[in-house]
Ligand SMILES: NC(=O)C1=CN([C@@H]2O[C@H](COP(=O)(O)OP(=O)(O)OC[C@H]3O[C@@H](n4cnc5c(N)ncnc54)[C@H](OP(=O)(O)O)[C@@H]3O)[C@@H](O)[C@H]2O)C=CC1
């Protein structure tokens with residue numbers, strides 16, 4: 578076994594940071610050297626997250642108090658904007674540190690697109706060009722040498738896993754993609770927001786950011802690349818009263834005489850050797866219950882009643898493959914560790 582990799586988790590008192598701690602704590606090559614928080618600084622993780630109380634962990638600190646020279650890699654679970662401010666200062670002082678970022682701050686290659694999607698100018702445009710988009714199954718080689726990995730958003734991970742291979746194969750029309758997406762409430766983070774209160778999110782199902790969600794440009798960036806032409810997607814997310822999980826239903830127009838079975842076969846071929854992407858056989862229905870707590874993505878393909886169309890459905894856990902799990906997968910890749918290390922746990926069901 579090689580030497581330990583010392584990691585620091587920025588934003589460990591948040592949902593993605595805490596799930597990174599949960600996964601990294603049982604990783605044989607990782608040592609958790611530092612954990613940061615903002616309002617929770619000074620507390621023990623066990624006070625914030627009792628389920629992690631069985632672990633011996635560093636105290637939560639403000640990020641300025643940490644000696645970043647002593648860590649090999651940082652996993653960042655900070656809000657967008659804050660990520661740019663903090664990571665650029667750490668990289669300036671410690672240029673050899675690797676950053677695996679779970680926030681949205683370095684995903685969009687074009688900083689003007691970032692500014693319009695996020696309503697603020699990019700505050701570290703000088704670093705942006707070196708960021709590698711961390712969709713592990715599609716950017717493996719680039720991630721391996723990267724200093725800065727921008728892990729995809731949770732919705733884009735599900736959508737792009739389902740659609741990139743079939744767009745690239747030219748068997749669906751990239752200019753006619755309709756994506757109906759649903760997420761559990763942890764997708765919104767732990768900070769208090771009115772619409773995530775139990776009595777406002779429970780017993781209901783509501784769409785949000787209709788036609789304006791900031792994940793649409795991220796999805797378009799990658800679909801455009803695969804299609805070789807500029808595309809605009811229809812993307813509508815919904816908030817579902819469950820803690821974790823995400824399901825995306827993608828309505829696609831078939832091209833070049835392809836059938837739904839051809840779409841399934843193309844996906845099966847593309848992901849045949851992938852440990853975390855499972856293309857279900859005919860009739861297999863992806864569901865969040867089947868991936869909860871795991872790094873697995875399930876994809877199913879169905880004929881549409883409208884001739885010439887198909888329905889491609891993806892399901893994942895937003896806090897695992899949708900953030901912390903994929904971040905750990907990328908950290909493994911970045912350090913030349915077996916990609917599945919620390920990630921082979923099965924879904925928690927029921
Ligand atoms: N939740 C999800 O499913 C996914 C989230 N993401 C992205 O990952 C990032 C983290 O998300 P999530 O864990 O849900 O968010 P949370 O709101 O749960 O956690 C945010 C973390 O950042 C810390 N923080 C907030 N403001 C500051 C600041 N000004 N300075 C330093 N630290 C600060 C918080 O500290 P404290 O609590 O102590 O105040 C907390 O540790 C976000 O960018 C999010 O968009 C990406 C994919 C999926």
Ligand SMILES: CC(=O)N[C@@H](CCC(=O)OP(=O)(O)O)C(=O)O
Pocket residue numbers: 657679680681729730731732760761762763764765766792814816
């Ligand atoms: C339910 C819910 O609110 N989900 C979040 C998506 C979480 C995510 O991936 O956010 P980033 O792209 O900012 O990292 C949202 O729609 O904003």
